[in-house]
Amino acid sequence: MINRRARARPPSLADIAAAAGVSAATVSRIVNGELGRAAPETVERVQRIVVERGYRPNHAGRSLRRRESQIVAMLAPNLDNPAMAAIAASTEAALRDAGHVMILCDTHDRPALQDEYLEAMRAQLARGYVLVSATASPGLRAAMARDEPLVFVNRRNMLGAGAFVGIDNRKAGAEAADHFARLGIDDLAVLHPTLMTMTVADRVEGFLERCAALGIEGARVRRASGEGATHLDIGYQAIRALAAAGGWPKGVFCPSDLIAYAVYRLATEQGLSIPDDCCVVGVDDNQFNAWIAPWLTSIAIPYPRFGAAVVEQLTARWAGAPARDLILPHELIVRRLPGGRG
Amino acid sequence: MINRRARARPPSLADIAAAAGVSAATVSRIVNGELGRAAPETVERVQRIVVERGYRPNHAGRSLRRRESQIVAMLAPNLDNPAMAAIAASTEAALRDAGHVMILCDTHDRPALQDEYLEAMRAQLARGYVLVSATASPGLRAAMARDEPLVFVNRRNMLGAGAFVGIDNRKAGAEAADHFARLGIDDLAVLHPTLMTMTVADRVEGFLERCAALGIEGARVRRASGEGATHLDIGYQAIRALAAAGGWPKGVFCPSDLIAYAVYRLATEQGLSIPDDCCVVGVDDNQFNAWIAPWLTSIAIPYPRFGAAVVEQLTARWAGAPARDLILPHELIVRRLPGGRG
DNA sequence: CTGAAAGCGCTTACAG
DNA sequence: CTGAAAGCGCTTACAG
Incomplete structure (x- = not known):
C-alpha cells in the first residue's frame, strides 16, 4: 500500500x-x-x-521579500578531517544561537567545486560565507568584487584582504622548536606537503626560524615533503623518504596532527618507538589524542572557540565594519616525553 | 574607511x-x-x-512557487564523532550530486533541540529529513503524522516504521564473539552505556547470544556500563568499574570505537598492553584506526556508502514508495593479535 | 492603532 | 511556439 x-x-x-x-x-x-x-x-x-x-x-516568502535569507554557507575541504569537524560543529552551534542556519559544503579543496558552491549558495541568497582553508578561484574573486560577507578560517584570503579567524601559525611553529630545545633534541626534521598552503608554510617557517635562532644549524634540521590527497598520505610519504635518505631524526615537527599520525604508523611498522626513538610534535591536538595518542605532543588550536569568532566577524561585516583578523590563542599540550621524562 | x-x-x-x-x-x-x-x-x-x-x-522564488525547496536537512547528534563526520561527508556529496543541498543540524542528542530543528527545517520547506541516531520526540511524531520524507540512519525509528540505512548490528556483535572464539579467548567482557540505544543494544545482544551459543557461559562474559556525554566518557567509566571489580578481562567487546579508545586509555594509564593483556574489538573502524590504533580490531561500517543509500531512500519516499530497510555489509578488520600472532 | 496594496522572483495552467 | 496573468507567503512604505 x-x-x-x-x-x-x-x-x-x-x-x-x-x-x-x-x-x-x-x-x-x-x-x-x-x-x-x-x-x-x-x-x-x-x-x-x-x-x-x-x-x-515561511522562509522562502520572507527571503524573497527581504532579498536575503538566514542561511550562512560554510565551504570546507574534506569534512573527514577532525579539525574540520570541530570547526563545523562549533560554527554550526554559534550560528544557530545567532538565529541562522548553516549549509555545509564540501569543496574537496577543488577551485571548481568551490566556485560551484559559491554560486549555488548565492542562489540561496546566503547572507554570509565561511571559507575554511579556501583556495584561490575565479568565483572567490567575483564574490570579493561583489563585496559579499566572507570570513576566512584557518587560511587567509589568498586573493587579498578579508576577515580572518585562526591562530598565529609562525608562533606555533616557533614554540614547537622551543619544546625540542628544552628537551635538548637537536637532530630535527620537519615534514610538510610539497605544495604548502600559507597556513602550513607559516608553521614551518616559524619552526625553522626559531631553530636557527636557537643555534640549531640548517644541516641539523632536515626537511621532507610528500604528496597525496590527505595529510596522512603526505606525511607517510615524507617520513618514509626522510628515514630512507638519512635515517630517523630524534625529533620531528609535523605541521598537522594527521602528518604526525603518519609518522607513528611508519614507526610502528618499523618497530620504532615514539617518542623514545623519535619525538613527534603535531599541530591541532584533535580530541582523540588525549585518548589514544599518548605519544603525541601537539599544539592545540581552540576550534571550539572558532564558532563564536566566526559569528563575531560576520556580524561586524553585516554592520559594515572593515575586515580584520581574529587571532585566537594556541597551547602546547605536552604528553609522554622520551625516556619516560616529565 | x-x-x-x-x-x-x-x-x-x-x-x-x-x-x-x-x-x-x-x-x-x-x-x-x-x-x-x-x-x-x-x-x-x-x-x-x-x-x-x-x-x-533564485531559490527563494522557486521554493515559494513550488512550495518545496531543494534543501534536505540532516539532524545528527554530535558532529565531533568521526562516525558522524563520515556519514555527513558521504551524504553531503550524494545529495549534492542529486541536485540538493544539505543543511546540517547538531541536535546534541536532545529531543527538544531535535524538535526545534525539525520545525526550523520545515519553515525552510525542507524536502526531506535525514535523521542520524534520532531520538523519540513529539516533533518527530508530528513529522511522521504529516508523512514527511524521513530517513533514519544508524538507529531505527523508535516511534514506528520508517526508511532505514544501517548495518545488521546483531550480526556484527555475533562476529565479534566469533573472533574471540577463534583466538581461544573466553574470559570476556562487554562495555556499554547504561542507557542503551537500540543500535548498541543489538550489538551487545548479538555478542552475548553468540557467546552463549559458543558455550561461553554467562559467568565468563562480564558486563559493565557507564554514563557520560560521549562514548569516550562512558567507556572509561565502564572499563574502570569492570577492572576494579574483577580485574581485567582477556577480551573486551566495545560496541563503538570510542568505547574502545577509552579502554586503551585506561590500559595505558595502568601500564597494560593492548592486545596482549586485553584484546579489544570495536565497531565503526574510524579512518584513524589504520594509522594510530594498530592494537584495535574493529568491525568496519561502510559509512562512505551511506550517502548513496540515503539518497536512494529519499528518492523512493518522494516517489511514494513505502518505507523499507537498506542494510549495508559490515566487515571485521583484524589488526594486531595477542602474542604477536597473525 | 490598522490595513490595502505593491512587489520580491519564480512557475504553470490556460489561451491563442 | 509563445505570452499574459495569477499566485506562492511574506514585508513595508504609505495612508488614514
Missing part, C-alpha cells in the same frame, strides 16, 4: 490573520516583534493564535 | 527575458529544461544570455 496522503499545508500569515480578524500586515509586525504598533489585546490575541496553530514564517 | 557599496543584484528571470526579447514564461521553461516548447533559435538565444549574464534561478 502506497501512502500518498498529501502533507498538510502549514498555516500561513494569511491564515493567522483571518483567524485573528486582522490584516496580514498586523500579524507580520507582531510576529517580527514590533509589539508597540498594535493594541495590546490585538498583540495578545495574535500571539495566542500563532502558538495554537504552530505558525512559523 | 567603511565600505558599504551595495552588492549588485544578481540577474532575475525578468532581466533575462527582457534581454532576450521573450516572456518570463519562455525563459522559465528553457531554464527548466523544457527545450521542446520553444523555437530552436529562441532556445539558443536564451541559453546564451543565461550564460553571459551568469543567471541562476
